[in-house]
Amino acid sequence: MKNIIIFLIFLFFLSSIQAQIKDNKAPLPGPAPEVNLGKYESFELENGLKVSVVENHELPQVSFYLIVNRPPLMQGNQAGYIEAAGRLIGTKTKTRTQNQIDSTLDFLGAKLKTFPGGVFATTLKNNENEVLSIMSDIVMNSIFTQKKLISVKERMKLEFENRKDNPQTIINTVSDVVDYGRDFPYGVHPTNETLDNITLKKCEEYYSTYFRPNISYLAIVGDITGNEAKSLIEKYFGSWKKGKIPEFKYKIPQQPDLTRVILVDRPNSTRADINITYPVILKVGSDDVIKSAVMNTILGGENFRLFKDLTEEHNYAYGVFSNLSPDEYAGNFTITTSVKNYAADSAVSQILYEMKKIREDTVSENELFKAKNYLIGNFALALQQPQTVAAFIINLDRYHIRDNYYANYLKNISAVNKHDVQYEAEKYIKPDNANIVVVGNADKISEGLKKFGTVSLYDKSGNNIKGISIEIPKGLTGKLVIENYIKALGGKRNLEKVKDRTTIMTGNLRGRKMTMTVYQKEPDKMKQEIIAGSLKQIVYFDGTRGVMKVADKTLDIKGQELEKLKYESMLGLLTHIDSLGIKFKLEGAEIVEGKKAYKVAMILPSCTKWFQYYNADTWLKLKESENIKVPRGTFTEETYLGNYKEVDGVKYPFALKQSVGSQELNLTVDSIKVNTGLSNSLFEIK
């Protein structure tokens, strides 16, 4: 009896195991492969250049990677000069023009790239002499011209302009400032001003000081032998002269004592971009690098903990990842994600929860297994590129890493266990000493973030704007602000004298010059004509009807758009507020473009709200903000007003900057003519 029962239990047990096995029949990986960097030789020239050669004779190609191992530098008020110098290197040498360099390389089928930190070149085996001749010429005899510098600066300024409102750019810049501080090279970012300041002398100084053999490493990978390399490098780089390299000491950047929130207001944002970030001490080539990589993958790799939590479980984000980067001077840990506005604080909560969890509990065998496999694959595949091999060879030397570090890398990943992971988590995951940097619509998200620590408002460049709340004088109301505004403009009497007005403005729309002429006549007639190249657009408002004419089409303006047009067309809006039924409500005070401003909501009879910001000192209007609805969605249109000048007793802004979404339009007023006797026929809608 007993035997049968035992047998039945056993049978049941066996079939359930088989069911499990059927679920995953994929073969298991073999033991981690050894990294074979190939036959590799090193030698040093008399001038200090350290050369390594990795032979690979499969294909008749050779690559040369020269890296200049200079210290990080404080760029000061010419921030960006290092990048500029990097772009100038290779444009001209003592004996070659840019055209000669480019056409020779094109002829030879060779590639050459220059960076602020070195030069890389790839060539067919039988063209190696010619390419090395060019490469060494660029490294040793580069010449920078003022003309080329101007063009490089223009380009860098354009790139800066195009990127500066991008939430990714903002969060990266501010994270760097907050992680490293402005006294450390990594915390310094270029601005329009610093780019303007860059001088030829500074770039030349950079090049002649740091492009020296005694701090440089050259890795050669490909179809070449050690002996061939020796004679080639001696021939082309032997005459490169040593230089004295200055040394600098920097204070090690610190994690914050307490977790804090750094908030950058970006009113146009419909999402909140979040970085949870701080500096760490993690040197290239240390054992911590390998073990902490496993830990970091489990926390924030694709399809691992943070990803499953924020995307699959909670649907806050499309993606989230964590990055733990080693660096000789200051490493970094950052978790990055982008979430819907309403989820900003919940997402931060979950991230902090995961950070605590990986410190407190050991990870599962399954997670460990998956993380290691993923890392092994990643690392192995990267080794296909000669660039990776070159970087590793150079690292061994410049960071004084033990010889077999890379050879055993995969084996060492394999050997990481869950206690190693917990140790690394305790060492590097710091939910209580983190900078929570958020870029988004402060109005919507700042309240919820207060629970994580002090919230400080920063601008796009990483400057701390003192405090979110600014004191409002007792008794100040929206109506009073408007009355002061009217006085500042020139007073009610002068405003009422304006019966018609013609304003001519010029601007730049996506690289094209545009001219805008606005005709207005009492009480609310308006005609706005925009010409940009061959494009022409006219908007009419005749008091009741509004149309837009563009190309051969006439479009009727309706609804909220029509309402907006009506009120914006009114010449005498400010002097007829009560009779129009418009109300003003003081909403608070804010910093706008560095100035203290009162925020006032202008409420139209239809209950549409427009927000206006008045300079607390001069009472002039600094900014207007309206929500506009287009088929694509709702956008915030912001208009900044400046350069007020008087025309016939009334002040008008002569500089306007309008942004909708990521589009920005700068307008300059060329002329304002008042009371020229505009006829009604001008406003007739034909």
Place this chain on the structure above:
Amino acid sequence: MLKNIILLIIFSFFGTECFAQLKINFTEYSLDNGLHVILHKDNSAPVVAIAVLYHVGSKNEQKGKTGFANFFEQLMFAGTKDIAPGQYYKYVRDAGGELNANTSQDRTIFYETLPANQLDLGLWLESERMHYLIIDSSSVKTARELINRERLRKFNNRPYSDVLEQIFRHSYKIYPYSWVPVEPIQYIDKASIKEIKDFYKTYYVPNNATISVAGDIDIDKTKELINKYFSSIPKGENKIYRLSVIEPKQTKEIVDTVYENVKMPAVIEAYHIPAFTNKDFFSLYMIAALLSSGKNSRLYKSLIEKRHLAEQAEAHSFGMEAPGLFVLLGITEKNVDPDVLKIAMNTELDKLKDHLISKNELQRLKNLTAEKFIEANSSDAGLAENLAEFSALYGNANLINTNLQSYLNITPGDIKNAAVKYLGKNNRVVLYYLPVSAKTSGKGGE
């Protein structure tokens, strides 16, 4: 003037035609079930790439029953008996690997790169889908959605997106190159599950497949593994119909106009050329490079830089299993008559027929060709793909070592002769792409 002469003299001393012989070693054999195997050992990086080529492309489709070949490129990622739907990618990604696939008129190829210790995984994955693919309404539906997304990406209001389709349709009357793998509307959209299963049983079989493995492998161990995963897969039972039809020689110029939503008119010319392994193909390949390989090439210099006739000007030589096409494309600059551009393009071709190209120009092309070849074979995946293709389509995997030399042996005379022989009026199709508005105004081809 002097500067250019000096440059010319300097160039002529450089880059002799002496070129190191390529020695890419490989082992080649077939299993009893017909699966052709090529193995290449390269221990320089701890990775292994597996490429499986099925000798089926859009040319194997029946006229009017198109779309199967490209459809299978998507369907092969569906579930199998031991792989849940959507899992295929995950296995490779979780292993830190990469994968991809592509379809042409001649063949369909799948490949993945994995760390060297996951060779088992890669071979298992490919063996699973070679024989145990689950073809049902669910997997077919998913594949159809992916195809539609692909079409949206390729065709949705993108100007000139159907150029290839039009060129091939106009150029081939008999040979099934007259349609291309992806077209906006294809029979596959309404094919039955049975038809799809038949296609699988006919073409996705070991005797129609070549597997090549390149990377950090041990040859003997790999042979064992291939045996383990593939030898039990039975040979296909259905007859594989190999094309024997030949496209008759074109004797008269064909001209047509396509009216589409394009801003600028374009002119496209397609000439019939021999297949990939024909000696003349190499010359035509070089001609394409001479005409369009960056800012120092002839079309760019004369049509774009000097005369401002074209916004874009390109030449491509399609090297295929059967005789393919040499294509010239020019998109006009604003207010340029497409006929003027056409005449200018043809003047460049005439130059090749009348004058030998200089040794320097030819040397530049050879450098470029060598560089491209090396780049295509510098990853294990690229190598695996090329070995499989050379073997399956052209019957000679060793082309990987001899092909480059064939290009390097071309002389200026070869180029001139090929231009004269193939780039003539009666051997071509001319297509004008004009905006729809031009239709009513009566403009069009000659």
